[in-house]
Amino acid sequence: PHRTKITTMVREETLRGCAEVDEDGSCIRPIDASREIAPSRNDRSLRVFRKMRFLTGMAAIGGFLFGYDTGVISGAMLPLEREFQLTNVQQEIVVSSTVLAPSCSSLIGRNLNRTLGRRMSILIAAGVFSIAIGSAVLAFCWDYKSLVLGRIIVGIGIGIASLTTPIYIAEVAMPKIRGQLVTVNALLVTVGQFISGMVDGIFDKYMPDSGWRYMLGLAAVPSIVMFWGFLGLPESPRWLAMQGKNEEALAVLKSIRETDEEADNELCEVKVSLPPSRQRHLTDGDVSIISDSRNYDYGIDREDEDEPNNVFDAESHERNESFFKKMLEMLMDAPTRRALVLGCGIMLLQQLSGINTVMYYAASIYEMSQFDELTSVWLAGFTALAQVVGIALSIYLVERTGRRTLVLTSLALVTCSLFGLGASFYLSRVTSQTVMQANEACSSQPAMVWNGKTSYCYDCAEISGCGFCGGTCTLGNSSGPFDTKQCEDSIDWNYEACRNPFGYLSVFFMVFYLLAFGIGMGGLTWTINSEIYPLKFRSLAGSLSTATNWIGNLIVSATFLSISSARVLTSYGAFWLYGLVAMSGMIWLSFCLPETKGLSLEEIEKLFRRERDREGYTIPTENRTLVQEFQDLTPANSVVT
Numbered sequence: 139p140h141r142t143k144i145t146t147m148v149r150e151e152t153l154r155g156c157a158e159v160d161e162d163g164s165c166i167r168p169i170d171a172s173r174e175i176a177p178s179r180n181d182r183s184l185r186v187f188r189k190m191r192f193l194t195g196m197a198a199i200g201g202f203l204f205g206y207d208t209g210v211i212s213g214a215m216l217p218l219e220r221e222f223q224l225t226n227v228q229q230e231i232v233v234s235s236t237v238l239a240p241s242c243s244s245l246i247g248r249n250l251n252r253t254l255g256r257r258m259s260i261l262i263a264a265g266v267f268s269i270a271i272g273s274a275v276l277a278f279c280w281d282y283k284s285l286v287l288g289r290i291i292v293g294i295g296i297g298i299a300s301l302t303t304p305i306y307i308a309e310v311a312m313p314k315i316r317g318q319l320v321t322v323n324a325l326l327v328t329v330g331q332f333i334s335g336m337v338d339g340i341f342d343k344y345m346p347d348s349g350w351r352y353m354l355g356l357a358a359v360p361s362i363v364m365f366w367g368f369l370g371l372p373e374s375p376r377w378l379a380m381q382g383k384n385e386e387a388l389a390v391l392k393s394i395r396e397t398d399e400e401a402d403n404e405l406c407e408v409k410v411s412l413p414p415s416r417q418r419h420l421t422d423g424d425v426s427i428i429s430d431s432r433n434y435d436y437g438i439d440r441e442d443e444d445e446p447n448n449v450f451d452a453e454s455h456e457r458n459e460s461f462f463k464k465m466l467e468m469l470m471d472a473p474t475r476r477a478l479v480l481g482c483g484i485m486l487l488q489q490l491s492g493i494n495t496v497m498y499y500a501a502s503i504y505e506m507s508q509f510d511e512l513t514s515v516w517l518a519g520f521t522a523l524a525q526v527v528g529i530a531l532s533i534y535l536v537e538r539t540g541r542r543t544l545v546l547t548s549l550a551l552v553t554c555s556l557f558g559l560g561a562s563f564y565l566s567r568v569t570s571q572t573v574m575q576a577n578e579a580c581s582s583q584p585a586m587v588w589n590g591k592t593s594y595c596y597d598c599a600e601i602s603g604c605g606f607c608g609g610t611c612t613l614g615n616s617s618g619p620f621d622t623k624q625c626e627d628s629i630d631w632n633y634e635a636c637r638n639p640f641g642y643l644s645v646f647f648m649v650f651y652l653l654a655f656g657i658g659m660g661g662l663t664w665t666i667n668s669e670i671y672p673l674k675f676r677s678l679a680g681s682l683s684t685a686t687n688w689i690g691n692l693i694v695s696a697t698f699l700s701i702s703s704a705r706v707l708t709s710y711g712a713f714w715l716y717g718l719v720a721m722s723g724m725i726w727l728s729f730c731l732p733e734t735k736g737l738s739l740e741e742i743e744k745l746f747r748r749e750r751d752r753e754g755y756t757i758p759t760e761n762r763t764l765v766q767e768f769q770d771l772t773p774a775n776s777v778v779t
Contacts, residue, residue: 272290320668
């Protein structure tokens with residue numbers, strides 16, 4: 139019997155490579171290996187990865203627009219200041235208007251995401267509110283008010299896009315590459331900032347008076363490309379499942395997954411993670427697949443006596459639900475509340491550690507370091523490349539070392555670089571030439587954290603209308619001192635800037651800061667926020683965390699020029715403050731940030747559950763049979779919530 143079995147196995151193996159057999163079962167024509175068609179699964183995998191790259195690329199254009207429109211203002215601000223005679227407060231309003239608008243539109247985007255879907259929301263961001271329209275207004279603006287209006291229109295589109303694109307990518311991506319794909323969106327943000335810096339430098343050099351119009355207007359081009367690209371992309375399968383469109387959801391999943399089985403299992407995970415009102419369409423096959431996948435924790439919710447009678451009534455019921463009721467329900471859910479605190483906290487930390495002071499005011503910061511305008515614009519553009527490199531490293535490392543390790547490492551390095559950047563400004567002050575005598579109007583200035591006395595050339599140059607020469611701080615302008623007797627040699631006249639041997643130390647720490655920030659805090663804050671919320675609250679929680687990011691952005695961008703002035707914290711004091719925030723955030727995250735590497739979105743929800751959360755939960759009537767079947771299929775030592 140054994141010999142017969144072995145003979146049969148050998149014969150079957152031989153015939154696998156045979157194209158034609160005779161009546162006796164002998165092979166008469168072997169398969170031509172050179173013409174053999176690759177297995178269909180390999181073909182499908184190749185198609186899936188190609189589609190995933192295209193889909194991610196189109197969605198990530200939203201990140202590019204985010205980066206371009208926030209970064210371009212850094213170099214454009216200097217010629218805009220000359221064109222419209224902007225004060226410090228007006229400059230802060232111009233910058234912060236594109237921050238305030240997204241913080242509001244990201245909340246509106248929550249309703250768009252929930253009712254119209256992820257794809258349609260991105261189309262609206264690119265087309266209807268039109269980043270393109272906003273860019274056109276900016277390109278042809280005629281005064282300060284029209285400039286602010288254009289920035290607000292652009293901000294509305296950016297707010298919706300910045301909320302939706304990470305969610306869309308996370309919901310369509312395969313779990314094993316989700317972290318990389320979501321981080322690609324953040325990479326395109328930094329690429330947009332770098333490109334905007336190059337555009338700023340070119341137009342500032344060759345069109346110093348009108349080049350700012352081209353700087354601001356060119357954002358229309360990628361927004362049109364994104365609109366065109368999304369016309370042919372599918373809707374998020376998780377959003378389709380939320381609407382009860384399971385056949386469409388399955389069709390989309392089969393087009394972006396390597397096997398039909400993988401698509402079926404994922405759809406079942408999504409179904410059982412839905413609110414109870416949307417689970418009535420679960421089949422016996424779903425129960426079996428879910429049991430095999432060990433997703434026992436999902437589909438259980440608080441009992442709702444006013445539950446609608448069918449899935450279509452449920453959709454109508456949910457749409458009519460008030461925002462505050464939904465918000466209260468989310469905050470009352472302990473696991474979601476923990477995820478929301480983490481998500482909003484890490485978003486706020488990203489901004490309060492100073493990233494957008496560097497991105498929005500990079501050229502101004504370099505002018506503080508005593509570089510001239512053109513040099514400052516070019517330095518601002520090239521140092522933005524450091525964050526691109528950091529994000530690229532993050533994409534390579536995110537699925538190898540994990541989110542937690544990269545974020546904590548990033549914050550540690552960011553803290554060091556911010557303290558170093560502050561120290562470079564302090565050294566440039568105390569090593570500048572000493573003031574031996576000063577005109578009465580230039581002898582002091584209002585100050586909060588220092589005595590305000592004009593002791594160094596650096597202090598003198600920061601006082602409007604004052605300049606330094608030969609140990610004297612006196613009244614003057616860019617041409618020279620008003621009283622030529624006080625400065626015998628006008629060649630040594632220093633106005634608005636002094637010689638700074640530590641200027642390139644500031645450049646070093648700026649580059650170090652952007653590189654360190656890009657490795658973790660630049661992209662992984664968005665990656666983490668796209669992963670940690672349950673499907674039921676994903677749009678609402680995502681909109682709140684995005685709004686928090688923009689509010690933090692607004693706080694920083696609207697206050698930097700003020701707090702870095704000599705009258706408040708000084709330039710070095712401002713960066714030391716940001717360093718303290720980064721250090722505090724690192725300590726906090728070391729206790730509360732879990733690792734999500736390699737987990738499905740549904741598995742990540744479990745990380746925020748605690749034993750005590752089971753108290754106060756009841757199983758809805760319609761789910762009790764389902765849970766009993768889970769328990770029957772579960773090993774005795776497993777726990778079903």
